[in-house]
Amino acid sequence: MTSAHARVLARAGLVLVVVVALDQLTKALVRGGIDIGEEDSVLPAISLVHVRNSGVAFGAFSGGGLIVVALVAAALTALLYYFVTHLDKPLVWLPTGMLLGGSIGNIIDRVRDGAVTDFVKLPAWPAFNVADISITFGVLVLLWVIEQQDGERDAADGRTG
Numbered sequence: 001m002t003s004a005h006a007r008v009l010a011r012a013g014l015v016l017v018v019v020v021a022l023d024q025l026t027k028a029l030v031r032g033g034i035d036i037g038e039e040d041s042v043l044p045a046i047s048l049v050h051v052r053n054s055g056v057a058f059g060a061f062s063g064g065g066l067i068v069v070a071l072v073a074a075a076l077t078a079l080l081y082y083f084v085t086h087l088d089k090p091l092v093w094l095p096t097g098m099l100l101g102g103s104i105g106n107i108i109d110r111v112r113d114g115a116v117t118d119f120v121k122l123p124a125w126p127a128f129n130v131a132d133i134s135i136t137f138g139v140l141v142l143l144w145v146i147e148q149q150d151g152e153r154d155a156a157d158g159r160t161g
Helices: 003-033 066-085 093-113 130-156
Strands: 039-043 046-053 116-121
Touching: 003 046, 003 093, 003 116, 003 130, 066 093, 093 116, 093 130, 116 130
Parallel strands: none
Antiparallel strands: 039 046, 046 116
């Protein structure tokens, strides 16, 4: 492994650790300060709640058990494969760290409590947490990284979009 690859792995690892730490800290504060089912308005359109989510992001597949485990395992396997086969791509470490950190943050909850603690509530939207935010933005950044890669390849081939 080259030193450049080691730096990419270290950056992804740092992002992962920061996401997991922020996620677990905020969830602990919610579990300790807001009763399950309670809702506290923070701003006119944002509330803090304490809900338990046994599904994946935003409550999808709630109560899915093995389906949830299989979906998360498949997604993480695909992500890790992409990451290790594209270590030379600019910024690939950022979405990888965000996606792994968010996934691990929610996995910790599932193992410890059997469900994920969600606490940010917007109007007409399911409650979510820091891990969900990291996963959502991680997907967007990953798509951007892939698009940049495709754009560079098209430019090298003389194609335009």
